[in-house]
Amino acid sequence: MIDYQPLRRRPGTRRAYDRTIATFCQECTVGCGLVMYISEDRITDVQGDERNPVNTGRLCARASSFVPGLGSPLRVAKVSGRNSFREDFQEIDNWETGLDLLAERLKRIREQHGAQSLFIACDPRSGLDFYAAAMRFAALWGTSYLYQPFQEPLQRLPDQIPNVPHGSCSSWIDAKCLLLVGTDLASTHPIAFRWALEAQARGAALVVADTRFTSTMAKADAALLIRPESGSILGMALMKVALDNDFCSSEAVESRFLNAEAWKSSFDGLSLDDAAKAVGVTVDNLKEVGRLLFKKGPGRIITGKTLARLSGYGIWRTLAVAVGWTENQRGGWYPLDSGDPPIHACADTGTPDWRSAFAGTQADVYSLIRDLLETGEGTCSPPIKAVINSGDCLGGMLSGLGARDDRQLVAHFTPVLNDVSNGSHMIFPASMWPERNGIFFTNDRHVRWGEKVVEPPGESRNGLDFWSGLAARFGWDEYFPWSDKEGTTDVRAFSAWLLDQGPFTKGYPTGFLESCADPCRHFSWALQAKDSGDLLGCEAPAGGKIPPAPAETPPARSPVEQAEAEQFPLYLEYSSVDCGTDSSGTAWPLSRNAEQFPLLQVNPRTAHALRIQTRDEVLVHSPRRIVQATAWVTRMVPPNLVFSQSGWGDHNVVIYKKGTTIDDALNILRGVLE
Amino acid sequence: MSEAQGSPTGKSVLMVEAPHCMGCASCSAACRIEHDLPEEVHTIKVIRRGPLEKGSRLEMSFLPVTCFHCDKPACIAECPTGAMQKRADGIVFSDLAICIGCLTCAAACPYGVPVLNPATGKIAKCDGCKDRVDQGLWPSCALKCPTGALSFGETARVVQDRRQREALRIVPSFTTQGSENV
Numbered sequence A: 001m002i003d004y005q006p007l008r009r010r011p012g013t014r015r016a017y018d019r020t021i022a023t024f025c026q027e028c029t030v031g032c033g034l035v036m037y038i039s040e041d042r043i044t045d046v047q048g049d050e051r052n053p054v055n056t057g058r059l060c061a062r063a064s065s066f067v068p069g070l071g072s073p074l075r076v077a078k079v080s081g082r083n084s085f086r087e088d089f090q091e092i093d094n095w096e097t098g099l100d101l102l103a104e105r106l107k108r109i110r111e112q113h114g115a116q117s118l119f120i121a122c123d124p125r126s127g128l129d130f131y132a133a134a135m136r137f138a139a140l141w142g143t144s145y146l147y148q149p150f151q152e153p154l155q156r157l158p159d160q161i162p163n164v165p166h167g168s169c170s171s172w173i174d175a176k177c178l179l180l181v182g183t184d185l186a187s188t189h190p191i192a193f194r195w196a197l198e199a200q201a202r203g204a205a206l207v208v209a210d211t212r213f214t215s216t217m218a219k220a221d222a223a224l225l226i227r228p229e230s231g232s233i234l235g236m237a238l239m240k241v242a243l244d245n246d247f248c249s250s251e252a253v254e255s256r257f258l259n260a261e262a263w264k265s266s267f268d269g270l271s272l273d274d275a276a277k278a279v280g281v282t283v284d285n286l287k288e289v290g291r292l293l294f295k296k297g298p299g300r301i302i303t304g305k306t307l308a309r310l311s312g313y314g315i316w317r318t319l320a321v322a323v324g325w326t327e328n329q330r331g332g333w334y335p336l337d338s339g340d341p342p343i344h345a346c347a348d349t350g351t352p353d354w355r356s357a358f359a360g361t362q363a364d365v366y367s368l369i370r371d372l373l374e375t376g377e378g379t380c381s382p383p384i385k386a387v388i389n390s391g392d393c394l395g396g397m398l399s400g401l402g403a404r405d406d407r408q409l410v411a412h413f414t415p416v417l418n419d420v421s422n423g424s425h426m427i428f429p430a431s432m433w434p435e436r437n438g439i440f441f442t443n444d445r446h447v448r449w450g451e452k453v454v455e456p457p458g459e460s461r462n463g464l465d466f467w468s469g470l471a472a473r474f475g476w477d478e479y480f481p482w483s484d485k486e487g488t489t490d491v492r493a494f495s496a497w498l499l500d501q502g503p504f505t506k507g508y509p510t511g512f513l514e515s516c517a518d519p520c521r522h523f524s525w526a527l528q529a530k531d532s533g534d535l536l537g538c539e540a541p542a543g544g545k546i547p548p549a550p551a552e553t554p555p556a557r558s559p560v561e562q563a564e565a566e567q568f569p570l571y572l573e574y575s576s577v578d579c580g581t582d583s584s585g586t587a588w589p590l591s592r593n594a595e596q597f598p599l600l601q602v603n604p605r606t607a608h609a610l611r612i613q614t615r616d617e618v619l620v621h622s623p624r625r626i627v628q629a630t631a632w633v634t635r636m637v638p639p640n641l642v643f644s645q646s647g648w649g650d651h652n653v654v655i656y657k658k659g660t661t662i663d664d665a666l667n668i669l670r671g672v673l674e
Numbered sequence B: 001m002s003e004a005q006g007s008p009t010g011k012s013v014l015m016v017e018a019p020h021c022m023g024c025a026s027c028s029a030a031c032r033i034e035h036d037l038p039e040e041v042h043t044i045k046v047i048r049r050g051p052l053e054k055g056s057r058l059e060m061s062f063l064p065v066t067c068f069h070c071d072k073p074a075c076i077a078e079c080p081t082g083a084m085q086k087r088a089d090g091i092v093f094s095d096l097a098i099c100i101g102c103l104t105c106a107a108a109c110p111y112g113v114p115v116l117n118p119a120t121g122k123i124a125k126c127d128g129c130k131d132r133v134d135q136g137l138w139p140s141c142a143l144k145c146p147t148g149a150l151s152f153g154e155t156a157r158v159v160q161d162r163r164q165r166e167a168l169r170i171v172p173s174f175t176t177q178g179s180e181n182v
Helices: A061-070 A095-113 A128-141 A169-174 A190-201 A231-244 A250-256 A260-266 A272-279 A283-296 A305-309 A315-322 A365-375 A463-472 A491-500 A512-516 A559-567 A604-609 A662-673 B026-034 B074-078 B104-108 B130-134 B140-144 B155-170
Strands: A019-024 A033-039 A042-048 A118-121 A177-181 A205-210 A222-225 A299-303 A332-335 A386-390 A409-414 A426-429 A438-441 A447-450 A570-574 A599-602 A617-621 A626-633 A641-644 A652-657 B002-006 B013-017 B045-054 B057-065 B084-086 B092-094 B115-117 B122-124 B150-153
Touching: A019 A447, A042 A061, A042 B140, A061 B026, A095 A118, A095 A386, A095 A409, A095 A426, A095 A463, A118 A128, A118 A365, A128 A438, A128 A463, A128 A491, A169 A190, A177 A190, A177 A231, A177 A283, A190 A205, A205 A283, A222 A283, A231 A272, A231 A283, A231 A305, A231 A315, A250 A260, A250 A315, A272 A283, A299 A315, A315 A332, A438 A491, A447 A512, A491 A512, A559 A652, A599 A604, A599 A617, A604 A626, A604 A662, A652 A662, B013 B155, B026 B045, B026 B140, B074 B084, B074 B104, B140 B150, B150 B155
Parallel strands: A118 A386, A177 A205, A177 A299, A205 A222, A299 A332, A386 A409, A409 A426, A570 A641, A599 A626
Antiparallel strands: A019 A033, A033 A042, A438 A447, A570 A652, A599 A641, A617 A626, A617 A652, B002 B013, B013 B150, B045 B057, B084 B092, B115 B122
8 A cells, every 4th residue: 555645835935025815816717726925015926825726726827927917018007098099199187087088978979879889898807897887887878789708697587597517627536537628728727627637647538629639639538620610519419429329317318308208309310420520520530439428427528618609509518417427426517608697787777688789699799799890780770989898808809990980989998008909099097806806706606705905006997986987977876886976986895786686696694705705715606596496407406307408400501601601711710818928938939029910820731732831921811801910830720720819700711921812822722621 | 758857966856747738838937927037038948749640640748848957067067157056956057146148058058948038138047946945945837837747856755756646546546545646
C-alpha cells in the first residue's frame, strides 16, 4: 500500500500588503476564489484561494492578469461627448451633465422616430446590475431591442423549464465519461476543464465534438470534427445510436418522459446516414463514439453556450435522461449557458410580458443585429437611430458601424476605450468588477456576492447608477428606488430585490448576500420554484414528467441561403470568448506585434491552393462587407472553415490574398472544397 | 515527457509534465504579473506543437518551456558585466542593477531563453521566482497552473510524488487515502 501525501503547495505573496480580501473572480462564470492583497487601497497581488473547491488555489491567465487592466492607459475616467463623428471628443463637466445631455438627445430621437429606434447592447462584463436595469429601462421606454450575448436564462418565462447544470464542475472528476460539445474549455474555462482532465487521469473517457481542432480536442480520447451549426443533429444521432443499441434506461424513459412511446417512434424515421452526413462524420464514427460513451457511463454531457440557440437544443437533456445518467451522481447534463436563474426584472413596469426581440430566437442573432444596425431592414421598423452600448459586446459588429451619418446617437458605457468608442457620440466611464459591488451567478448555479475591493478612477460609475440616472430624467424614478439624491445607488438592495423577482431565488433571508460573499460557503439557487413546486428538468420529477426532444430533420436552407453559400463557399466562424490576455502570445508563430488585423485561421489545404502563407494579409469577402485579416495557416480548422475572434454577422465568405481577385479565389476554392 | 529543471544540488526543482499541459498559458500570465513584465515578454512560453496529421487523426501537444538553470550556464560564462549569476541553490538569474541589455546571454544560450524587456532595456528571464522561494513560497507559474503540469519542490520529493502518482494511476487500490494530483 502507498500512503500517498500530495506535494504541499506553498501559496502566498512576496509583496508587502496591509490587508487581504477573499473574493471571487468575475472574469468568467466559473467562480474561482481569489485572495487579493491590498496596500494603500491598491491591489498589489492576486492569488487563488486554496479553500475554494472549484479552483483550489489555481488560476487561469485571465484571473492573473486583470489587475494591470484596472490602471490601463486606455482607461476612461471622465464623461466626454461630441456632436458628430467628425469632431474630437470634449470632456463634459460631470456625470450628471453627461446624463442630462444623453437624455435630451434620446428624447428628441424618441419623438421623431419612436421607441423602437433605440437599441441597447449589454456586455456581460458590465455586471448583472447593468443588464437587469437595462431591461427595466427598455421595458419602460418601449423598445424590445435589447441584446446580451448570454441573455436567455434571465429572460425565460415562468412556464418554461430551465436547463440547469447537474452538479458542479468539480464533480466531473467522478464521471466515467465526459462528452464535450461545442466548447473549448481548455481555452475559455481552463480551471473547470482541469476537473475533466482529472477524471480522464482516473480512467474516464473524454470525447470532444467541435467545429475546430481546439486545445480541448487535443486532450480527447475520441474527437469528432463536426460541421458548423450541426450540434443538435449530433445529439439526435447519438440518441438514435443509444436507442438502436439498447443503451437507454427503459426505467428512466418510462418514468421521466411524457409520451415516451411517441418520442421513441420519432427516431424510427431518422436516418443515421443522413444525420452523419449533416454532421460531417461517418456512421462508424457515431457508433464508435456512442459505444465508448454509453458503455462507459454514467457520464456528463457538457454543452457550450453557442449550442443553446440551435433548434433541438433540448436533445442533450433528453439524451442524458434517456441513458439514465441523470439518475446517478456521476452523470447528467451540464449546459454552460444556464448558471443564471430566471428573473423577471420588469414585472412591475406595466409591461410584465416584456421580452427582448432576441430572446428565444433560433436565428443567428449577430445577423439580426447586423440587419438592424446596418440597413434598418428585416425585423426593424423604424430603423435604429440610437444605440446605448456597454463594454465590447458588439466589438466586431459596431466598429465602423457607429460612424454612420444617419445614426443620431451612439452612447458607450465602458471602462476602457475600444473600437466602439471611436464610433460613439458620448462615452461614460464604467467601473470594473473589482471596483463595484455586485451579484453574479456561476456555471455551477452558485449565487455570489462580490464586494468592492478598490475605488474606481475618476467619475467611473456602476451600471445601476447609469440607468437609474437616465430613468430619473424621464420621470421613472419610482421604478428605480435604489438611488439617493446624489445619484448613487444601493446595488446591494437592488440585488436583493432582483433575487426576489425570480421563482427560484425568491425568499432569501436578510443577510443572504453577505453569506454569498463568504469564500467558504456555497449557495446554489434552488432547483425548485418557490411557489409552484415544479421541479426542473434534470431533477427527478415528483409525479411530473418532462417533454423529451423528438428527432428532427435538419432544417433545409432557403434558396437565398443556398445561393449565398454557393457564391461564398467558406464558413466563417467567430468567437470573441477566449481565455484572453495571453492567447495571442501563444498563437505561435504570431505574436501580438504582428496583429495589425484580426488573425484568421486557414487550413493548409485551402491556404496552399490560394497561395496564402502565415502572416499574409488577406481579404475576407462576405455578401455585405470586405474585411482585412492576417492569415494563420493551421490544421485547427478544416478546409471549408475559417476562424476569427471577431465577426460581423456574416458566415458565408471567400478569402483571397491581397492583389488577387475574388473570382480567381472562387474558381480555386470550388476545386478544393469538392 | 517529464523533466526536472533547476538545481543541480538537489535542493529544489520545477517539474514540467508536458502531457498534463492544456496550453492555457496560465503560467505565462502568472510570471508576467509576478515580475511586472510587458505583455509581449514571455519568460515561460507554452509551445504548441500541431495540429499534426497522424494518419487520419490530428494530434496537438503543448510544451511549457522556461530556463533550464543549467549546471554550467553559457549565459553566465559570456555575460560581460557579471550580471548573470548562479545562486547556491542553482537558480540562474540576471542582476538587473548590473545588466546592460547587450543580449550576449541571449546569443550564448543554446535554448534562446533570455529575451530583452523593451520596457527596461534589460534582460528578462526566469529567475526561479527566487524572491518567493526565499520566503518559502512556490514559484508563481507552478502555484497557478490549473492542471499540475508544473510543480515545485525538493528534487527527491518531486520525483517521488511523480512515481507515486503513476503507481496509483495504474493500481488505484494501492492508496491508503484520497490523493490530490498536484
